[in-house]
Amino acid sequence: MGIDPADRAPGVLDIDVAGIVANWRFLARRVAPVECAAVVKADGYGLGASVVAKALAAAGCRQFFVATLDEALTLRAALSECREVIVLNGPVPGSGGEFASSRVVPVLNDPGQIAEWQSVARGCRPLPAMLHVDTGMARLGLTMGEFARLTDELCRWRTIRWQGLLSHLACADEPDHPLNREQRARFAALRGRMTGVPASLAASCGIFLGRDYHFDLVRPGAALYGVNPQPGRPNPMRQIVRLKARILQIRDVDAGQPVGYGATHVMATAGRLATVAAGYADGWMRSLSRRGSGLIGGVRVPLLGRVSMDLAVFDVSAADPSIARPGGFIELLGNDYGVDAAAADAGTIGYEILTALGRRYHRIYRGAECLSPTC
């Protein structure tokens, strides 16, 4: 009597893996001959790091950035040894040995992480690492002063093989922000101190600031998953996620009917409501209350009242009743209304819409099957 999980699921999250590959190729072509890595931290921005990384590896991507050691261990198991897995957070004190034994490359962000990695390497073999220098964000990375003091010494060491010199832009989504040029100039000066080490400054938005931001390696994340790397301009990236939520109930209501928690919406006229099985526990954020919308049968329908934990209510008065019926779906994310549009309604950025996507959706990965691994 079992039915297909997709047929009983409260929502279906369709992930266009071939589209992620197409987005990576688009960026790789744009920056060529500069190398193009992929950022798959936060479980591939919520979409599944292993699936995404395997597809990109098959397409030729060689370097994969994650945030934590646990993420790296998962990815290391999914990828062949010829692909590099790099941990942006670097080693937590005491975890250096685990990085080395798992063949994971740390980004070293402060003198303590450098010392830990050097001590592990002294006891085993020369080990690879990337060095992160902060050029104006005060988040992670050596200070400019620490870099100035340490760099000659670092370059003399035989224990650490420097595979990259990194920094990160604070304002790359605002092309005219003066900090972009300042960070670029500082980074250009730094790299002169570590000749022969590949330099990397740009993530998704940074790629679109121009070729002088590309250096030797770019590290796109968000753009791979469809987030617009040029806010305010047409999005050159393919939309990757399509999300639809199951209609549980259709209800005809009279004018004056309050809708949802707090009775914050009151029907001005009679209408027809659809209650769908997605709420803020599914990442359909509560800040979308009274602002979000969905799509059904080509008709855009407004979300009414507050988003509940597991439910949301839409006004489907304008929709075809043969489509707006229990068991049917309302599209929450798609080509028409992508992660950036939802983010604008939720008062956040597309990145958070992606990473918030919940675990109760049935996930369909499209285009992952046709990619064969290469090394």
Add this chain to the structure above:
Amino acid sequence: MGIDPADRAPGVLDIDVAGIVANWRFLARRVAPVECAAVVKADGYGLGASVVAKALAAAGCRQFFVATLDEALTLRAALSECREVIVLNGPVPGSGGEFASSRVVPVLNDPGQIAEWQSVARGCRPLPAMLHVDTGMARLGLTMGEFARLTDELCRWRTIRWQGLLSHLACADEPDHPLNREQRARFAALRGRMTGVPASLAASCGIFLGRDYHFDLVRPGAALYGVNPQPGRPNPMRQIVRLKARILQIRDVDAGQPVGYGATHVMATAGRLATVAAGYADGWMRSLSRRGSGLIGGVRVPLLGRVSMDLAVFDVSAADPSIARPGGFIELLGNDYGVDAAAADAGTIGYEILTALGRRYHRIYRGAECLSPTC
């Protein structure tokens, strides 16, 4: 060379299972002799439905509410047969057979779900269900008109054993909202039409509206997990979650230093910053940017600038440097600053802080081991 996952984790989420049990017992005593169920939907409000439900079952809780069939199947496998697992969303069209074969009790919300369940029951055996009637929220449940039309017929059927008559309050967190009394009055009238069927109106906040809201069964969720069921008044519930994020780096900065994305914070004076390994991908919501705070060594420290995907920056100038060091922790949630406080800073409710809690934390369940199952 492996180290304990807790020692390499970017954050540690401590879940006081004994506290959840204590909260349930507190509510059960408060409503006795009325029965007290537990709502464990959305994976136990993000804390782990199976662990929570097993502990509550051992404490004597007999009915567990979830939102979806998939959640019910997971819970059914974790609990003995004498505990009821009830699905608030009811059966998606075509899934009734799976409910029956899995011995899961549906809440029936509309005539279509009733018809589906009746059809399954006709083909197998009398089946249990609960009936949900909407008394003023326009979300899920029969309309009052549908109930009036159908109820005599429903009570005559031998195919469905009615185990509950439910409704849900829209404004229970606002004791003075007139809709509470209206919904209560409507529900009291409804239950007269289904004599002998246990009636349930109140969830966490509804319990605190008074005994005339308790009827035969209450269904607390949020309060079990520490959310205040009486907003604006002292919280009678025990705090359940303690969350601490790992410090990756400590940095001394000068006045004028911009911090984080968008350079939205600029240091007014020199200070010391700590970057921790938790961000919005971990549910430390981006709306906490420039408003959140943490605790270290008894000192409350402000979050500076924007929350990043995997990182957040705190001003630890006032903290003891022997504690504010890489590898140490900043407490993000605790007794001092619980889910409601974080929610106020994030512009949401404690429920969403809980359900957003991420997957990268190392989870420690306290007090789960001392509970032996009973039936």
